[in-house]
Amino acid sequence: MKAHIAAVTDPILKITCLDKTYPGRGAAPPVKALDNVDLEIRKGEIFALLGPNGAGKTTLIGAVCGLVRPTGGTIEAFGMDLKHEWRKIRARIGLVPQEMAVDIFETVHHAVTYSRGLFGRPADGKRIEEVLRALSLWDKRDSQLRMLSGGMKRRVLIAKALAHDPDLLFLDEPTAGVDVELRRDMWKQIDVLRELGVTIILTTHYIEEAEEMADRVGVIDKGRILLVDDKASIMTRLGRTEASFALNAPMTVIPASIAHEGLALSDDGMALTFRGGDGAGGGKEAVAEVAQRLAREGIGYSAIDVRESSLEDIFVKLVEDRPEIAA
Numbered sequence: 001m002k003a004h005i006a007a008v009t010d011p012i013l014k015i016t017c018l019d020k021t022y023p024g025r026g027a028a029p030p031v032k033a034l035d036n037v038d039l040e041i042r043k044g045e046i047f048a049l050l051g052p053n054g055a056g057k058t059t060l061i062g063a064v065c066g067l068v069r070p071t072g073g074t075i076e077a078f079g080m081d082l083k084h085e086w087r088k089i090r091a092r093i094g095l096v097p098q099e100m101a102v103d104i105f106e107t108v109h110h111a112v113t114y115s116r117g118l119f120g121r122p123a124d125g126k127r128i129e130e131v132l133r134a135l136s137l138w139d140k141r142d143s144q145l146r147m148l149s150g151g152m153k154r155r156v157l158i159a160k161a162l163a164h165d166p167d168l169l170f171l172d173e174p175t176a177g178v179d180v181e182l183r184r185d186m187w188k189q190i191d192v193l194r195e196l197g198v199t200i201i202l203t204t205h206y207i208e209e210a211e212e213m214a215d216r217v218g219v220i221d222k223g224r225i226l227l228v229d230d231k232a233s234i235m236t237r238l239g240r241t242e243a244s245f246a247l248n249a250p251m252t253v254i255p256a257s258i259a260h261e262g263l264a265l266s267d268d269g270m271a272l273t274f275r276g277g278d279g280a281g282g283g284k285e286a287v288a289e290v291a292q293r294l295a296r297e298g299i300g301y302s303a304i305d306v307r308e309s310s311l312e313d314i315f316v317k318l319v320e321d322r323p324e325i326a327a
């Protein structure tokens with residue numbers, strides 16, 4: 001995957017102290033879906049909003065798209081305040097919802113052309129062709145939506161959201177409930193959009209997806225943003241290398257000649273385990289150093305099992321240790 005550096009400019013979207021409380025239904029208490037959310041999105045970046053079910057992701061998108069009325073806070077997009085200029089802002093946003101009601105007898109070309117018209121953009125056959133080609137839909141332009149595979153249908157939803165040339169695209173759970181092959185296909189399509197320079201906010205509860213696609217990641221849980229950072233920085237700040245050396249003979253104590261910060265002996269004396277590093281490769285150098293020391297001292301081992309903590313481990317840790325992270 002290509003490295004992608006977003007331009008350092010004014011944010012394309014600025015969310016400040018955003019709150020949303022849904023009134024309770026019947027006897028149920030009100031639900032605080034968004035709690036004091038601050039977020040800035042940079043032009044040209046792919047931002048992944050990562051959180052479990054019910055974290056508030058869809059509510060946040062809804063608030064920016066004018067579908068959900070916040071109970072507090074402000075949203076500025078493209079330098080305008082959503083409260084006063086929501087129509088102008090909405091015209092510059094593309095939304096790919098989790099599911100969309102479409103007329104299954106419509107053709108691909110008609111569906112996408114119609115979406116452009118919805119935002120008052122003049123008809124532009126050339127532009128529609130470009131969008132359809134970028135998403136590999138041009139050959140299917142005359143097919144009715146009902147004839148398409150699940151993957152193609154999802155691409156049509158993206159094409160519809162892109163038809164009016166939005167500056168900011170929301171993808172709400174783009175690969176929820178799809179198989180692995182389709183997920184990889186979607187990732188490829190999102191990469192195409194990255195090349196086109198579209199700013200993208202995608203929501204996901206798949207760590208792998210955030211890890212694969214995003215430049216920056218925000219972690220949200222129970223309506224609160226726990227952390228926002230460059231993906232690489234998150235790994236560096238919280239990542240860890242873990243390496244286990246399976247020893248040929250038991251050891252009672254770690255000899256001073258191989259002692260290394262982060263190195264520990266298992267209870268049965270049959271494994272040496274190293275935990276440390278910054279999750280950005282630094283730990284692997286320490287593992288190599290330990291391996292060299294073992295060789296130098298003639299201490300035999302049959303295997304080394306090395307793993308870097310994934311964003312998944314980090315996410316679990318964040319949600320578990322929230323007070324520590326929030327501090």
Ligand SMILES: Nc1ncnc2c1ncn2[C@@H]1O[C@H](COP(=O)(O)OP(=O)(O)OP(=O)(O)O)[C@@H](O)[C@H]1O
Pocket residue numbers: 022023031032033051052053054055056057058059060205
């Ligand atoms: N219209 C509504 N009325 C009442 N409560 C709602 C409404 N919409 C969402 N909620 C509640 O607000 C909270 C946040 O929901 P939201 O759909 O934003 O989360 P999410 O992170 O998008 O979840 P998912 O990944 O399951 O789509 C949840 O507790 C949800 O039950």
